Amino acid sequence: MSTGNMNLTLKVWRQKNAQTKGAFVTYKAEGISPDMSFLEMLDVVNESLILKGEEPIHFDHDCREGICGMCSLYINGHPHGPKNAITTCQLHMRTFHDGEIIVIEPWRAAAFPVVKDLAVDRSAFDRIQQAGGFVSVNTGVTIDANSIPIPKVIADEAFNSATCIGCGACVAACKNASAMLFVSAKVTQLGMLPQGQPERYSRVQAMVAQMDAEGFGNCTNTGACEAECPKEIKMTNISRMNNDYFSAKLFREEATHDHAAGE
Amino acid sequence: MTLDAKIPKGPLAEKWSKHKFDLKLVNPANKRKYDVIVVGTGLAGGAAAASLAELGYNVKAFCFQDSPRRAHSIAAQGGINAAKNYQNDGDSVYRLFYDTIKGGDYRAREGNVYRLAEVSVNIIDQCVAQGVPFAREYGGLLDNRSFGGSQVSRTFYARGQTGQQLLLGAYSALNRQIHLGKVKMYTRTEMLDVVTIDGHAKGIVTRNLITGAVETHSGHAVLLATGGYGNVFYLSTNAIGSNVTAAWRAHKRGAFFSNPCYTQIHPTCIPVSGDHQSKLTLMSESLRNDGRVWAPKTVEVATKLRKKEITADQVKEDDRDYFLERKYPSFGNLVPRDVASRNAKEMVDDGRGVGTSGFAVFLDFADAIKRLGKDAVSAKYGNLFDMYYQITDEDPYKQPMRIYPAVHYTMGGLWVDYNLSTNVPGLYALGECNFSDHGANRLGASALMQGLADGYFVIPYTLGDYLAQIGPKPVDTKHPAFEQTKQDVLARINKLLALNGTKTVNEYHRDLGHIMWEYCGMARTEEGLTKAKGLIAELRADFWKNAKVVGENEEVNPALERAGRVADFLELGELMVDDALMRRESCGGHFRLESQTPEGEALRDDDNFAFVAAWEYKGDNQPEVLNKEVLDFEFVHLTQRSYK
Numbered sequence: 062m063s064t065g066n067m068n069l070t071l072k073v074w075r076q077k078n079a080q081t082k083g084a085f086v087t088y089k090a091e092g093i094s095p096d097m098s099f100l101e102m103l104d105v106v107n108e109s110l111i112l113k114g115e116e117p118i119h120f121d122h123d124c125r126e127g128i129c130g131m132c133s134l135y136i137n138g139h140p141h142g143p144k145n146a147i148t149t150c151q152l153h154m155r156t157f158h159d160g161e162i163i164v165i166e167p168w169r170a171a172a173f174p175v176v177k178d179l180a181v182d183r184s185a186f187d188r189i190q191q192a193g194g195f196v197s198v199n200t201g202v203t204i205d206a207n208s209i210p211i212p213k214v215i216a217d218e219a220f221n222s223a224t225c226i227g228c229g230a231c232v233a234a235c236k237n238a239s240a241m242l243f244v245s246a247k248v249t250q251l252g253m254l255p256q257g258q259p260e261r262y263s264r265v266q267a268m269v270a271q272m273d274a275e276g277f278g279n280c281t282n283t284g285a286c287e288a289e290c291p292k293e294i295k296m297t298n299i300s301r302m303n304n305d306y307f308s309a310k311l312f313r314e315e316a317t318h319d320h321a322a323g324e
Numbered sequence: 325m326t327l328d329a330k331i332p333k334g335p336l337a338e339k340w341s342k343h344k345f346d347l348k349l350v351n352p353a354n355k356r357k358y359d360v361i362v363v364g365t366g367l368a369g370g371a372a373a374a375s376l377a378e379l380g381y382n383v384k385a386f387c388f389q390d391s392p393r394r395a396h397s398i399a400a401q402g403g404i405n406a407a408k409n410y411q412n413d414g415d416s417v418y419r420l421f422y423d424t425i426k427g428g429d430y431r432a433r434e435g436n437v438y439r440l441a442e443v444s445v446n447i448i449d450q451c452v453a454q455g456v457p458f459a460r461e462y463g464g465l466l467d468n469r470s471f472g473g474s475q476v477s478r479t480f481y482a483r484g485q486t487g488q489q490l491l492l493g494a495y496s497a498l499n500r501q502i503h504l505g506k507v508k509m510y511t512r513t514e515m516l517d518v519v520t521i522d523g524h525a526k527g528i529v530t531r532n533l534i535t536g537a538v539e540t541h542s543g544h545a546v547l548l549a550t551g552g553y554g555n556v557f558y559l560s561t562n563a564i565g566s567n568v569t570a571a572w573r574a575h576k577r578g579a580f581f582s583n584p585c586y587t588q589i590h591p592t593c594i595p596v597s598g599d600h601q602s603k604l605t606l607m608s609e610s611l612r613n614d615g616r617v618w619a620p621k622t623v624e625v626a627t628k629l630r631k632k633e634i635t636a637d638q639v640k641e642d643d644r645d646y647f648l649e650r651k652y653p654s655f656g657n658l659v660p661r662d663v664a665s666r667n668a669k670e671m672v673d674d675g676r677g678v679g680t681s682g683f684a685v686f687l688d689f690a691d692a693i694k695r696l697g698k699d700a701v702s703a704k705y706g707n708l709f710d711m712y713y714q715i716t717d718e719d720p721y722k723q724p725m726r727i728y729p730a731v732h733y734t735m736g737g738l739w740v741d742y743n744l745s746t747n748v749p750g751l752y753a754l755g756e757c758n759f760s761d762h763g764a765n766r767l768g769a770s771a772l773m774q775g776l777a778d779g780y781f782v783i784p785y786t787l788g789d790y791l792a793q794i795g796p797k798p799v800d801t802k803h804p805a806f807e808q809t810k811q812d813v814l815a816r817i818n819k820l821l822a823l824n825g826t827k828t829v830n831e832y833h834r835d836l837g838h839i840m841w842e843y844c845g846m847a848r849t850e851e852g853l854t855k856a857k858g859l860i861a862e863l864r865a866d867f868w869k870n871a872k873v874v875g876e877n878e879e880v881n882p883a884l885e886r887a888g889r890v891a892d893f894l895e896l897g898e899l900m901v902d903d904a905l906m907r908r909e910s911c912g913g914h915f916r917l918e919s920q921t922p923e924g925e926a927l928r929d930d931d932n933f934a935f936v937a938a939w940e941y942k943g944d945n946q947p948e949v950l951n952k953e954v955l956d957f958e959f960v961h962l963t964q965r966s967y968k
Contacts, residue, residue, distance in 0.1 A: 065598075078879070096597040098715075104602055104830070111828050111874050111883060119880055121390060123563040125603045127711065128488055129394045151714050176534060177880040180390075184511065187391050191503040195496035198453045200375040200780045206452040207410060210464030220457040220482065223489060227393055256455045 065094025067154060070162045071106065073118055079174045079182075085164075088118075095155035099142060100125060100132065102154055119178040125150040127291065130226030133233075134179055135166040140230035140289045148228065148291045168229050170238035172276045183229050185275035186243060193267035194247040196256050215253055222250040224292045231286035231294075237278030242286040244272050245302035246294050252305055262309035269306055327580075327938055327953040330741040331435035336959050337417075340439040343742070344785050348792035355380030357796035360787070361528055361543035362386070363515045363570050366395030367487075367772060368755025369549030370494035371779025377506035378497075379784055381791075384541055385498070385507050386530060388514040388565060388885075393495045396551060396563040397775060400487025401608035401708065402471060403479035404772040406444040411468050415476040417441045422960060423474050424770060427660050428735070428763020429912035429928060430962045431583070431936075433955060435742060436760050443781040444773050448480055450780055454493040458482050470658065471609060471768040479769045484608050484708045490772055494779070514885065515570045516816075518546060518577045518751060519809045525751035526799045527806060529813045533885065536878040538813055540806040542799040544791055545750045547783065548574060549775075552734035552756040554587065556893045556900065557845070558837020560731035561593060561606040567889040568896050571738050571757055579746040580938035580951060582759035583736035584896065585904035588766055588913045589846050590732030591617075591664035594715055594725075595684040604730040605715060607687070607708055609768040612657045614692035614701065615725070617664070619671040619678065619685045621645045626676045636678070636686055636724045647671060655967040662765045662913050662926070663967060665729035669846050670924070672728075679726045688724035729846060733771060735762045735913060736903070739938040739953075743786035744778060747938075750790065754778040759936070764912025817877050820887045825870030829887045832867045836860065836890070836897055844901050849917045853905045857898060864894040899939055899948060906950060909933045921964065930962050 069090040076083025090106050097105070100122050107117035123131040132149040136142035142152040157163065165179060173181040211219075223246070231242035248265050251257030257264070280299055287296045332343040350358065358381050362373040365387040373385040387395060407420040420441035425432060448466070452458065458480050459467040468477040482489040501507040512533040519527040519540065527542040553568035554560035575581045592607045620626040625643050628634045647667055649656045657664075668685045671677060678684050693701050698721060702709065709720045716726070738746050738753035740760050745752050755775040762770060843849075843856035867890070875881040910919040910926035911933070919927045928934075936953040 065600075094598055094600055097600045098602070101600045101602050105600060108828050108830060111872060112826070114872075114874060116875055117883060119882060123389060123394055123565045124396060124399045125564055126399055126561075126605050127714075128399050128485060129389075129396070129563060130398075131389060131394050146710075147714055151711070153715070153717070155717060180880070183390060187393075187499070187509075187511075190393075190496070191499040193503075195500040196453065196455045197500060198450075198497075199378045200371070200450060200497070200784065201446075202449055202453045203446075204449060204453065206408070206448045206458075207465045209452060211460055212464050213460045213462050216457055216460040216464075219455075220489075223457050223482075223492065224485065226488075227391065250457065251455050254455050254457070256453060 065092055065097065067093040067095060067157070067159045069093060069157065069160070072162065072164045073179070074166045075118070075178050076175050078177055083175065093154055095153065097154045098125065098150055099134070099136070099152040099154065100150050119180050121180040122150060127151040128226060130228040133168055133181065133228055133230070135168060135233055137164055140168065140233040141291050146291055146293050148226070168233035170232045170277070172238065172240070173229060173232065183227070185277070186227050186229065186240070188275065189240070189244055189268055189271045190247065192271035193260070193264040196251060197260060209255055211255060219250045219253040222246045222294065222298055225294055226292055228291065230289050230291060232277065234285040234289035235278065236283060236285070237281060239280045239286070240272050240277040241280040241299045241302065242290065242294055242296070244268050245298035248302045248305060249298040252301065261305060262313040265302060265305040266309050325940070325951050327739065327747065327951055328741065329433060329953055330743060331433060332742070336434060336438045339435050340442055347785055347789040350788045350792045352380060354796055356382060358382065358791050359384065359543040359799070361541060361546045362549060363528065363547065364395065364549035364551060364757070365392030365498065366397035366549060366551060366755060367491055367494055367775030368757070368779040369547070370395065370491065370498045371776050372547055372549060372754055372783050373507055374494060374497035374501050375780050375784045376787065377501035383501070383507040384510065384543065386510045386513050386515055388512065388533060390512055392498055392509065392511065393492065395491060396566050397491045397772070398488045399563065400772055401484045401606060402610045403469065403481035403486045403769040404447065404490065405471070405478050405769040406448045406480060406773065407441050407478060408445055408448060410466060411477045413476045415478045419476065420444060420478065424761070424767055425763065425960055426965060427767040428765050429926065429965055430763065430930070430934070430957065431911050431955065432761055432763030434957060434959055439782070440761050440774060440777050443777045446781055447773060447776045451490060451493050454496060456482065456489050456493040469610060469613060474767065481610070484610070484705060487772060490776065494776070515573070516813045516888070517573045517809050519805050520577055520748060521803055521805045524749045524794070527801065529809050534880055536876070536881065538810055538817070540801045540810055542801045542806070544794060544796070544799060545752065545787060547752045547754060548738065548757050549754040549779065550757045552737065553896055554731045554734050556836065556897050557731040557840045558834050559596065559601060559604050561590060561604050564603060567892070569889050569892045571753070572892040572896055574738060574746070574748070574751060576941050578748045578941070579751055580739035580940055581736070581899060582739040582936050582938045583764070583903065584900040584939070585844065585907060585914050586735035586764045586912065587731060588661055588733040588735060589665045589729040591661055591668055591729050592687060592727045593730035594712065595679055595681065595728040605711065606730070606732060607712060607725060607727060609661070611687060611705060611708060614704070615657065615687040615689050616646055616691060617648050617657050617685060617687055618644045618646045619676040623675040626678060629678045630680060630682050637690070652967045659967045660765060660767060662915070665846055666915060668729055684726040684728045686724040687727045689720060690724070693721065733766055735759065735764060735766055739936070743789065744783055745786070745790065750794070752783065752787065754783060764914055816888070817884065820873050820884060820891065821877060823868070823871045823873045823887070825872050827870050827872060829871055829873065829883065829890050832863065832871060833890045833893065835863055836894060839863070840897055840900070844904055847915050847917050848904050850905065853901050857901045857905070860894065860898045860901065867891065867894055902948065903937055903939065906937065907933055925965070
């Protein structure tokens, strides 16, 4: 199975489940090819663990092409590893050098409890989206798509926010474990588009309230989230969210109704 | 057994409207008395769960990922077709219908495909209303591009991540219903069996992937939207978790499995770099709009390239063979996927492949960059170029991409009628999980269209007809069928956990993949398939003796999950081979070397094979029984597909 000549030392966080204490365990990763992805390197280690009758290192992953947002490792002090603008599954071993020690941890945040080893529970993100990350429209609309012209610059800007993959790297990078970048990306996407206007101010309040309820910290403008985001979501999203949030609290009557309470 | 597809009578354009009127309705006040189970939350499942909940049904939705937003629909790059004719270039519902039927090599139903084309326009309206940020022109209107196998620009897109944006749209609709309490969402939960009572599907058995708890869930209907089975090849563009288990378990409970041999090999993927490879990455078909596919004209030049004595840009124009442009002047680089893939394979078989392995051809953007400028190319394809660079360490702005075909999509799947119902009443299959609309080959940008058509615009109508007939009497999980099925599931889990051999499940999966790719991949022969059948049977027997599965049930145990899925692939693989052996013709993605035109194109045998194969499970180690649904073509004339 070994196809390369890199030998590495891994210090991996192992934790049986949310209830037990975890610890670092050291493993050797030998015969690693520089063309392997980081997850393929872990696959190789896991194959050898299984053959020895040991439990493989558990980590979340699925598409392995950088879009599903499921992979999530904190590698040598960086979410998704040392390279910018990519997820862990897109990180290749040529980024590391032979003999290197690599420290691998799960996302660390109170709102993301460890499921096992390197996998964490990010359902808090889903609950924030459920609180208001949508346009209340039922299936079956009959307005022609082109009856809502949207200036290209606005559409492009909304798109930039919409590229968030919900991986949680922003939270893992933040010293406050704040989810502001994640929440603001959705608030901005829908807040910029005409389709999102009717619920713009109730949405932001509902999503921020849920974010707070989940136990995420606040934003202190350090910018680690933006620096580590694999999709390069900008902090201007947070400014926009704050702006909408204050507007909602101070000036907006339509913001007072309970978001999406009706059927 | 006669299979009734239940295609409504009458003119093509009126079938769906008439059928919708003929379907029974469930009174609004009664809808809340029905429970509907939806397995899978990709485009088809997510859209179905949201739409059915909006109508008032109680929905229980399940996915094995940690969030419904991770479903593999998210990885679709290129776009979604719709017959909007916004570009005034001659598109129409009929043309989309015709292209899809022809692209599928006349192995799909006219009625289904016409309906798909018809509702395609509603999908775009729906998605825009949700806030899906499709690409736009400077005037603010939606932009389109052309896609393989079509001569009109009807593909709507969102950079190179259309699937992501559409899925997040469906996810947002689903979230709204979860918030309203109409959908109960079960994440990290894998469906392991279907419960049937008196021949009707009434529930499922699941395993909680965190605690290992095996549970039963009841419903008045069960909808499977669990995707395709491309991972039977081990290496494919599918996500690692994509699997056939839900569909296969349903098959073993009586649902027919159709056309399993129809697999799509996508022409433009990043070539394999070594044995460690865990998946293959697609480079969107949209790249063929501006990229030119070529291989060296001679083996000598190819050899120099493989040995890295020269680079691609040093190959003179005269020494290049733009083989798609040469052979198919009217479609050029935009020929359908099956045609493009086979031609790439021919180049490699001819000794003209490139890259160190020799298993690749070039996709070259030098002309496009010269014509449009680097910025324009980057605006269109930037994320794909970045991804390519990231994976290969080669800059596609400077050197042509190396590409090679890879397994991408499976046209086969559970047999369904026009209502998306399998032959097991109450059990439905949506999206890639069913077999219905793409025939023997799917056109680019049609998977997203079909997933959303099924979920948003077909099942909300057709399901009501069934529910109205069976009535809202609650289904109780105390019925002995639930306990019996649960015990079956537990027995199987224990059997897997008892495996304590010397070979990992992953190795078996890789071995199976090699067999499938070699003998049931881009070119198939009687001899090769017969050999594969024996090899798979041996491998499966060996798996149940020598595989090693560690850990316990009552914990997070990916080794156990994987073992269950690979065990099912080991059974499916054999059925695919049987199906490929039975179908002694070439059509679309199924290419039998024995059946080709003098020019080397797929040669159909309409007299003997214009039917849907629907395989019936008869018990472990029993041969499956073939049922045939004859395909009637009332409106289109069957011709030899030509893209010249």
